[in-house]
Amino acid sequence: MSDYGHELAFGSFLTPGNADPARPVGLAMLSEQVGLDLVTFQDHPYQPAFLDTWTLMSFVAARTERVRLAANVTNLPLRPPAVLARSVASLDLLSDGRIELGLGAGAFWDGIEAMGGRRLSPGQGVQALTEAIEIIRQIWDTEARGGVRVDGEFHRAVGAKRGPAPAHDVRIWLGAYKPRMLALTGRLADGWLPSLSNLQPGDLAKGNALIDEAAAAAGRSPTEVRRLLNINGRFAATGRAQLHGPAEQWAEELADLTLAEGISTFILASDDPDDLRRFGAEVAPATRELVAAERARRSARPDTTDPAGTVPTGLGGRPEDQPRNSATATRPGQPSTGRPEQPAARPARVAAGPFAVVPTPDDGVRRSGVRVWDESARPTGPAPEPDRTYTAHEQAGAQHLVQVHDGLRAELAQIHDLVEQVATGLIDVGTARSHINTMTMRQNKWTLGTYCESYCRIVTTHHTIEDQSLFPHLRRADPRLAPVIDRLESEHHAIHDVLEGVDRALVAFVATTDGMAELRAAVDLLSDTLLSHLSYEERELVEPIARLGAH
Template sequence: MSQRRVLFGASLGQWNGADVGNVPGVLEIAAAADRGGLDMFTIADHLYFGDKLDAYSAVGFLLGRTSTISGAVIVTNLPTRPAPALARTISSLSALSGGRVILGIGAGAIWDMIPQLGIPRLTPGAAVRAMEEAITLIRALCGGGEPVTFDGSFYQVTGLQPAPAPAPPIWTGSVHPKSLAVTGRTADGWVPSMGSDWLSARYRESRPLIDAAAVEAGRDPAGVASIFNFGGRITSEPLAQNRDDAGRWIGGSARQWIEEMTAAVLEHGAGGFIYRSTDDTPAPVAVASFAREIVPAVREAVGRP
């Protein structure tokens, strides 16, 4: 089992992004996560929603207001951000922040809305092939070296100079078998969709496909971390039931969170957690509690500070 550092983060909003009308709250969540020693803040990417903050504008601004935490778009809606431009964006953020950036990337969400931006619709298979080309090209355009010429089905560049900043960790939000195979072949991490955790059927059925593709590509499957969106409420007293009837985690006391997350790492190989509060507690307060009461104890329990 890999002994990589376990990562802990906080989400800046819901699945569909951070609200334009809640800028003070978004800023304070990021600040609380940074003060609390978390590893990352995350934000979703859906340019077709006018009431949501643009993900990369938000990440760049927040990296400038924080000191140690990394920023991640989970996940970049690739059809709306062409790979060569995305490579320049991510390498610039890396250079400006001292490497405090993670690239989450996906083949495209809500395809019924993407064409509203004037972007041609791709079939699911084509979108996955475009994602794999994009990951390959973005890596080539980071880290210096000789000019890059790439002649793919979806991306073509000729003699393009790579940026000197190295490529950041690349995570995907893959769902279906073909995109899961791309994750195994090319990515550093995987964020299961719909808040699925290590006990879910989605994880049990999907992770073996990633591992098999990694092995076939000559990679160590342990090199692809599983990073879970793990929302819930932190209660002052233990809950008699920590999961709902569908098996989804709903929360509990700090001790119950610690026990659950420690088991996830030691027994199921979890590589990280992205926290989102699901009750009426103000999100910055909940994030501060998560960082103060839960994360240090999990780090100590798993022996990976």
């Protein structure tokens, strides 16, 4: 089987270093901001340079809203399975169902033994993992009668009370390489999670075959096991090797891994914010488009349809557990703050026909008495042709601008949240500045610069055209847009100055006895300028982008 039909997901694999504890937290928040579905951390409890992974995940869960979290993978020999089961269920309940469980049989035995763990042989490790999975699932199964009853060779839980049940059906993903571990994955697990760097050519196909065979022998469908893959690589202007080249090369290679090897979740091992941005904003959407197009082509040709007849499903491989798409989901019991909320997710594609991309309206709310510009002086572009129709691809280009802006709106909501956390003493000013400095809006190329940098590369994937800047192209293609573009460029400079004002207010807050009023005023001004600007930009450019393209 080449393609198991699972919906694609993308994540980050972060180092839980403790030299700067705010850094892994900021990178996790950035992963959510750039649209990744999953954040994972190494789990090496014997490593003194690392934060404890489960403590870190709890902190990150409280700082994020949408992204799912997992250890990659949990060090089982140092985490008793019954206690681990309750830890997972507790964090899943606290995070509104966003925790998954990666498990490994154990490695680095010297470190494990030094921390009090028992050194196991490979065969013993597989048996211990089998027993642990049974204990974990019995703890979670609160509908069964009686207590937990597993009297294993390495793990024992006899009479332990069941519960709590997690908020959702938590998936167990195994880091497996050898035949016995791969067979265990097929029999009992919900996912296979190896690292590409540890695989030789042909290992993915061999691993899939062993998992599929074991799944069938256990009466399961191979599609019940999601195939995940930790990857690493380098972004470069030209291709040099696998996952070493431009974003469009990455997308093509990942799409091949989905269609030929069945991989449906790609987890990038990188602590570089720029890598995470490009992976989320460029590689992920381009890979999804390539896979969707090929799946549609295969569906149209019965002779090439996948033999399982599967349909894309969510992170767990089951349709009832689709990944959450709303960036605004409020946790139960969470009060409204009155601050800007993260925008609701928008459709990834708009069908062919009349222009249907809806610009985000300006709600007219202004929190600051300061005015950076005269909104009434903004020029307008040409009116759309009333009878023109647009292809789905043209509309997707316009929709992408709105989606990029939604990411910036989400970042604005997080800035408000950071300021309130400073005000209540939950974090210090340095931590807030550190988080803000990882945001897309603090980079030199933001808003339309970000749009052009990401979208044009996606277009390149399909049309093999040279990436060019958006504004010069629109000016050439329709000179009537020149006044609008000039105005947008001037507003970009003004917003940069407003962002600098927020930073100055954060610094001043430390040196004054009552600087919170000034800090809130700076953030209010940022809200007014940024939200107004994004709405204006969408109003004037979504139709020209669809009509003229971005290249």
